[in-house]
Amino acid sequence: MKQSYVGIMVNQSLYRKLPSGRTGYEAPALYEEAAEQYGLIPCYFRLTDIPFRNRTMRAYVRKGNRYRKETVEVPKVIHNRAIFFDKRSVRKAALLGQAGSMLFNGWNRYGKLTVHNWLSNDESLKPHLPESRLATVKNIWQMLRTHDSLILKPDNSSVGIGVMKAELIKQSVWELLMPVGRFGKGRIRLVFGSALPRRLLARLRAKRYLVQQRIPLALYDGRPFDLRVSVQRDESGDWQITGIIGKVARRGAFVTNVAQGGKVMSLETLLSSYPQLDAEAVKANIETLALRVAEHLSIRLPMAADLGLDIGLREDGFPMLIECNGRDQRYSFREGGMLEEWKATYRNPIGFARFLLDSAERLAPSDEEEPGER
Ligand SMILES: Nc1ncnc2c1ncn2[C@@H]1O[C@H](COP(=O)(O)OP(=O)(O)O)[C@@H](O)[C@H]1O
Ligand SMILES: [Mg+2]
Incomplete structure (x- = not known):
């Protein structure tokens, strides 16, 4: 070599x-x-x-x-x-x-809604995608009338900053939870009926948001959790699952991001609160979904190679895609004590680089070769 x-x-x-x-x-x-x-x-x-x-x-x-x-x-x-x-x-x-x-992995900063729209072209993925729209006043009202609970989030956010929750609390009355302050550490609660809160409208004007059906996430210790799934291409050139790690929301929170006080935990531990579920089958379904998402995204982004998917589970174990990150933050594997997986998140891209070099060489034989040698 x-x-x-x-x-x-x-x-x-x-x-x-x-x-x-x-x-x-x-x-x-x-x-x-x-x-x-x-x-x-x-x-x-x-x-x-x-x-x-x-x-x-x-x-x-x-x-x-x-x-x-x-x-x-x-x-x-x-x-x-x-x-x-x-x-x-x-x-x-x-x-x-x-x-x-x-x-x-030149992918960068495609908005969440764009990615959602790409993926929803695949019929087999549709059941795993929460309904999502651009957060216009009209779309928000339409979604409030058809779902009990919604998430509003910046189209381009990361680490859970600016994510809001809107929920029906009684007939025609909704509650909006909105992070405030630097890094969104504080939170305010706004109750509304016939008109959207002014503070919400101000946020929608400042940035592009999407409104999404809130997945009723499975709970651990009364706190919602979801999973970070690392999907990468390796030396074979193909997508494979590098690792899965759970993130549990801080008590009282509805976002699981570690940057927002979420804690990493193994999938096995998280599923122990659902003894009626077949943990192996749940895991296999998560992996199938993650691979399908990666395959479908590569139609648009042929050089994507390293994705960090946020996948939520409903209480019946059905996996739902929350978000695709084009630049995975790998340290959650280290935090969760999954050192082999953590190392593999670094190894696979290098293996894929080897694959690309070798494929390029096969396609274009080097000039060192003597003419007529073949
Ligand atoms: N549709 C949803 N249903 C339930 N929880 C959600 C939904 N969307 C986001 N969340 C929660 O908020 C977190 C942050 O949202 P996400 O879309 O991953 O944006 P970010 O880029 O800020 O991480 C998720 O990890 C999840 O815990
Ligand atoms: Mg996320």
């Missing part, structure tokens, strides 16, 4: 931390461990480091136990771990392909 670089495109914040080795939630050492196995050398850089004229660039490479800046050839295969917030960056990333590099 020829040694070559695998690019890891990171955000500024991780890039800055590399020389000190204090990389917080990210564990690049696990990329290096995996890369050794696949005959690759990881090099780390930002989108802005990529040159479009030269064939070389500056990137961090591990030497001993330190990261040092080196001049490297622009890698033929690049795993994206950054999030691009603006259109210019997205365009620049897209140009990489034309410059001869394969960028995978």
Whole structure:
């Protein structure tokens, strides 16, 4: 196996931390461990480091136990771990392909509603998708009249910020729970009847929201839980399930995000409160759903390779898709003590990089070959 670089495109914040080795939630050492196995050398850089004229660039490479800046050839295969917030960056990333590099997991920041609409084209997925619409005043009223409980969330949010709940409390009277304050740590309760609360309307004007049927999530210790499912492509080039970890909401909360006080727990523990369910079958159904979602998304995003799905369970064990993340936060596996799965979340993208390099080589035989040799 020829040694070559695998690019890891990171955000500024991780890039800055590399020389000190204090990389917080990210564990690049696990990329290096995996890369050794696949005959690759990881090099780390930002989108802005990529040159479009030269064939070389500056990137961090591990030497001993330190990261040092080196001049490297622009890698033929690049795993994206950054999030691009603006259109210019997205365009620049897209140009990489034309410059001869394969960028995978370039997915970034597709709105939740867009993804929902893509997925709802697949009949077999439809029963697993909560009804979702753009949160216009008209759509909210329509949904309030047809469901007892709704979630309103920013189309582009993450880590549970800004998620609201609206619920029917008696005939024609609804209650809205709305996070307030920095990082949404506080919460207010607004009761309304004939008109939507002004504070809600102000939020809808400030940002694009979607309104979604609230899945009556299964409970553990009286608290709702859902699951983070890591689905990745590995060295075989195919999607597979890397791991499943549960997240239980803080007491009294309706979001399970760890950033909002949720706690990670194993699926087995969570299902122990439902002895009537066949835990193996529930798990198999979650996996089937996750793989189907990944397969369907790859129609739109052929280079997607690393997804973190939020999947909720109804009390009868039926899995419902809550959200697809294009940049999985892998540390919940470490927090939950699932170290093998945690390591695998780093290993699989490197394995997939190997797969891409090998496939490219098979398609385009190298120039070193003697003419007429075949
Ligand atoms: N339709 C829903 N039904 C029940 N709970 C939901 C629903 N949508 C979101 N939640 C809860 O809120 C959390 C955050 O919502 P999510 O869509 O994952 O957005 P974020 O990007 O902020 O994580 C979920 O993990 C889940 O606990
Ligand atoms: Mg989420």
